[in-house]
Amino acid sequence: MEDNNQKDIHRAVNPGDVISQEPQSVEEKAQQRAVDSPDITGDHIEVPTYFVVDEPDGEQKPLHHVKDAEEISDVIRQARVDEEGNRVWW
Numbered sequence: 001m002e003d004n005n006q007k008d009i010h011r012a013v014n015p016g017d018v019i020s021q022e023p024q025s026v027e028e029k030a031q032q033r034a035v036d037s038p039d040i041t042g043d044h045i046e047v048p049t050y051f052v053v054d055e056p057d058g059e060q061k062p063l064h065h066v067k068d069a070e071e072i073s074d075v076i077r078q079a080r081v082d083e084e085g086n087r088v089w090w
Contacts, residue, residue: 016049017066026052029062051075 016034032049039045050062053075063072082088 016047019064019067026060026062034065 014034016032029050030048030052033046034049035045035047037045047065050064051068051072052060052062053072055061063075065072077087080088
């Protein structure tokens with residue numbers, strides 16, 4: 001039996017779903033793509049690995065599209081609320 005290296009193991013996830021253990025800047029994370037290929041219809045599909053959101057203090061926070069999916073949904077819901085707190089459907 002061969003000695004398997006972590007990089008040699010076949011994963012059941014997209015490479016973009018894997019969170020790198022190496023430190024990365026917000027800009028580096030923003031450039032990563034979980035999916036960047038044509039789909040079955042031939043349309044080109046591009047899904048970022050990280051969605052970068054602006055925090056109230058002005059900082060930017062990268063949210064991983066799998067690990068932070070619930071927080072991404074919360075950000076989207078907040079973006080669709082008017083000044084009076086009423087949900088706005090676009």
